[in-house]
Amino acid sequence: MSPQLPKAGDLVRVTRAASVQFVKPIMFRVIRVLDDWTRTTYDGWCWLDGYELDAKGDAVARRSIFVQPTGLQTQRPAPTPRRPTRSPAMSNVRQDRRPAGVPATPQRRATPARRTADQG
DSSP states (O other), X not given: OOOXXXXXXXXXXXXXXXXXXXXXXXXXXXXXXXXXXXXXXOTTOEEEEEEEEXXXXXXXXXXXXXXXXXXXXXXXXXXXXXXXXXXXGGTTSOOOOOOTTOOSSOOOOOOOOOOOGGGO
16 A cells, blocks of 8 residues: 655645655645656655744755655644635625626716817
8 A cells, every 4th residue: 555645735844754855844835746757766655845934933944855654653634725705705796797898987088178268
């Protein structure tokens, strides 16, 4: 059975258990698992593309890392996408029913400049 691969949006803690290069653990936000044929991997290893995070959770570097998924510690799984819903507060708001191409506000017509007595 193959190990569970992280998904886009997962927040994982990468330690030495995932790869010897991570003597100092890092927090990593996964963008995607790189599974294209150009990156060969050893059995039980994978490439992850994502962002290294600082202590506040801000991205400090975009990285691609080579790790063993069994050594990753999932801190927070990616949120499940939910179906968009219409807010009850917006149910009584009138929707704009103008035909396409009609401006929202009336346009002022440019009036031709009037000649004055000084202009000749």
